[in-house]
Amino acid sequence: MTTDRPTFYVTTPIYYVNDAPHIGHCYTTLLADAMARFYALSGRDSFFLTGTDEHAEKVVTSAAERGITTIEWADRNAAAFRGAFDEMNLGYDDFIRTTEERHTSKVREYIQRLMDKGDIALGDYEGWWDPSQEEYVTETVAREHEFKSPVTGRELVKRVEQNYFFDLAKYEGRLLEHIEANPGFIKPEARRNEVLGRIKQGLQRVPVSRGIDESDAATAWGIRMPGDEGHRVYVWIDALFNYLSVVDSDEREMYWPADVHFIAKDILWFHAVIWPCLLMALGKDLPGCVYAHSYWIREGRKMSKSLGNFLDLPTLRGYCESFSTDAVRWYLLTQGPLGATDADFAHGKFVEVYNADLANGIGNAASRVSNMIGKYFDGACPAAQSDSYSEHDWPAICSELVGSAVEGMDGCDLGKALESAMAITRRVDGYVNATKPFTLAKDESRMEEVGTILYHCAEALRIAATLLLPAMPEKMADMLQRFGQDPDDSRSLAERCAWGGLAVGASIEKGDALFPRADVDAAEPEAVGA
Ligand code: MSP
Numbered sequence: 466m467t468t469d470r471p472t473f474y475v476t477t478p479i480y481y482v483n484d485a486p487h488i489g490h491c492y493t494t495l496l497a498d499a500m501a502r503f504y505a506l507s508g509r510d511s512f513f514l515t516g517t518d519e520h521a522e523k524v525v526t527s528a529a530e531r532g533i534t535t536i537e538w539a540d541r542n543a544a545a546f547r548g549a550f551d552e553m554n555l556g557y558d559d560f561i562r563t564t565e566e567r568h569t570s571k572v573r574e575y576i577q578r579l580m581d582k583g584d585i586a587l588g589d590y591e592g593w594w595d596p597s598q599e600e601y602v603t604e605t606v607a608r609e610h611e612f613k614s615p616v617t618g619r620e621l622v623k624r625v626e627q628n629y630f631f632d633l634a635k636y637e638g639r640l641l642e643h644i645e646a647n648p649g650f651i652k653p654e655a656r657r658n659e660v661l662g663r664i665k666q667g668l669q670r671v672p673v674s675r676g677i678d679e680s681d682a683a684t685a686w687g688i689r690m691p692g693d694e695g696h697r698v699y700v701w702i703d704a705l706f707n708y709l710s711v712v713d714s715d716e717r718e719m720y721w722p723a724d725v726h727f728i729a730k731d732i733l734w735f736h737a738v739i740w741p742c743l744l745m746a747l748g749k750d751l752p753g754c755v756y757a758h759s760y761w762i763r764e765g766r767k768m769s770k771s772l773g774n775f776l777d778l779p780t781l782r783g784y785c786e787s788f789s790t791d792a793v794r795w796y797l798l799t800q801g802p803l804g805a806t807d808a809d810f811a812h813g814k815f816v817e818v819y820n821a822d823l824a825n826g827i828g829n830a831a832s833r834v835s836n837m838i839g840k841y842f843d844g845a846c847p848a849a850q851s852d853s854y855s856e857h858d859w860p861a862i863c864s865e866l867v868g869s870a871v872e873g874m875d876g877c878d879l880g881k882a883l884e885s886a887m888a889i890t891r892r893v894d895g896y897v898n899a900t901k902p903f904t905l906a907k908d909e910s911r912m913e914e915v916g917t918i919l920y921h922c923a924e925a926l927r928i929a930a931t932l933l934l935p936a937m938p939e940k941m942a943d944m945l946q947r948f949g950q951d952p953d954d955s956r957s958l959a960e961r962c963a964w965g966g967l968a969v970g971a972s973i974e975k976g977d978a979l980f981p982r983a984d985v986d987a988a989e990p991e992a993v994g995a
Contacts, residue, residue: 474725483524488761632670900918947975
C-alpha cells in the first residue's frame with residue numbers, strides 16, 4: 466500500500482512481561498508518543514509501536530510459582546502495560562506481543578532466510594558452565610573466581626554445546642561505514658562514540674538459539690528454530706524482530722525503515738550493532754536513528770529491586786490525580802534523561818517545575834490574556850492594527866520559535882522543541898509586563914492599542930498551545946477551545962502555526978485555572994491503587 470503523505474515510524478523497546486510497569490517504561494513510551502503526535506500534527510502518516518517481550522524463561526517460572534499457565538501470566542502482565550500506557554494517554558497505534566502468531570511466524574521466516582543465505586549456521590559453543598546457577602560465565606569471570614561459581618563457589622565445568630550463530634563479523638565493515646557516514650544514526654553523541662569504540666575491537670558471531678531440554682519447561686518456552694525442534698530462538702533475537710514483523714505486510718510496508726527506535730542505554734548494543742547487522746543480512750534498509758536515553762533515578766538514588774524504590778504506576782497515578790496527567794507528562798518530557806546523563810524524579814523539583822512552567826507559565830499567561838479580553842472586549846477577540854507594536858515583531862518572534870521547535874523535534878531533541886514552544890508564552894508575559902495594556906485601558910482613546918496588544922498575546926498563545934499539543938494533549942486541547950479553536954483542526958502544523966490564524970471576534974473564554982498553583986510545602990501525593 467502507498468500513502469501520499471510522508472510516513473513517520475517510531476518504536477519503543479518491547480518490555481519484559483514479568484515486571485510491573487514503572488516510570489522508566491512509561492518514559493520511553495511517552496517520548497515515542499509525543500514525537501508520533503508531533504509528526505501526525507505535521508501532516509505525516511505516523512505509526513507508533515510498543516509492546517511486550519514474552520519469551521523469557523522467568524515468565525515460565527513466575528507463572529508456575531503462581532499456579533497459572535505461562536500464557537495466562539503473560540496475558541495479565543501485557544494487560545498491565547497496556548493499562549499503564551492508556552492511563553498516561555500514550556496513543557500507540559499497535560501493541561505487539563511476541564507470543565502472537567503474526568510475530569512468531571515472521572521470526573521463523575527471517576531466521577530461515579538467514580539460514581538459507583548461510584548467515585546463520587550451527588556451531589559449537591564452548592564455555593564455563595555454572596551448574597549451580599544453570600548459566601555460562603565469561604572467561605574473565607571464571608578466572609577471577611578461580612573457576613568456581615561466583616554465586617555458590619561450586620566448581621565450574623567446561624561445557625560444549627551446539628547452537629545456531631549469526632555471523633555478525635561479516636557485516637562489521639558495512640556497519641562501521643554506516644555509522645561513520647550517518648552521525649545521527651546513534652544518539653546521543655556519547656553513546657555513538659562508545660559503540661564505535663567497541664565495534665573497533667572486533668565483532669564476534671552471536672548465538673541466536675538456545676537448546677531445549679525437554680525435562681525443563683522453561684527451556685521450551687519460545688519460538689522453535691525452523692527445521693530444528695531441539696532449539697528455540699534466543700529471546701533477544703526474537704524480540705528485535707518485532708520492529709519489522711509488525712510492519713512487514715502490504716498494508717504497512719511503507720513505514721519501514723523505522724525513523725526512530727527509542728531505547729535506554731542498557732540495550733544499546735543489541736539495537737545499534739546486532740539489529741542493524743540482522744537487517745543488512747535480510748537486505749532491509751536501516752532505521753534512521755537509535756536513540757539511547759539515560760535513566761530516571763529517584764530522589765538522588767538509583768531505582769532498584771533491592772532498594773524497592775521504583776517509581777511505580779500507583780505513585781505516578783498519585784501525581785496524575787493531584788497535578789493532572791499532562792503535568793506529569795510535561796515533567797517527564799522536559800526534565801527526563803534524554804541526553805547522556807541520568808535525571809532525578811524528586812518531589813520538590815516536580816512542584817517547582819509545575820509551578821514555573823505550567824501554573825505561573827502557560828496557565829497564568831492564558832488566564833491573564835483571556836481575562837483582559839473578557840473585561841475590555843466582552844470576550845471577543847479584538848483586532849490588531851498592525852503585526853508589531855512597541856518593537857515586538859510578533860510574526861517574526863513566533864516563526865523563529867516555531868522553527869526552532871520543529872528543528873528540535875527533527876533532531877530528537879524534545880527538550881529544545883518544548884522549550885521553544887514554552888518560550889512563546891514567556892515572551893507573551895514579558896510583553897504584557899512591558900506594554901501594560903491594563904494601564905492603557907484606563908484611557909478610552911488608547912483602546913485600539915490595547916486591542917492590538919491583546920490580539921498579539923492571544924494569537925501567540927494559540928500558536929504555543931498548538932505546538933504543545935503533543936506533550937499535553939488534553940490541557941492544550943482545552944486551552945485551544947477556550948481560544949475559540951478546534952483542537953482537532955485537520956490542517957497541518959505549519960498552517961496552524963502561521964501567524965494570523967486567530968479570527969477577529971473569536972470567542973475567548975477564561976474558564977477555571979488550567980493548572981492551579983501547587984503548594985510547595987505539600988507532601989508527596991499518596992500512591993493510588995497500589
Ligand atoms: N525486553 C527488553 C527489550 C527488547 S527490545 C527489542 C528489555 N525490556 S525491559 O522491560 O527491561 O525494558 C528496558 C527499557 O525500559 C529500557 O531500555 C528503557 O526504555 C526503559 N527503562 C527501564 N528502566 C529505566 C529507567 N530507570 N529510566 C529510564 N528508562 C528505563 O530490556
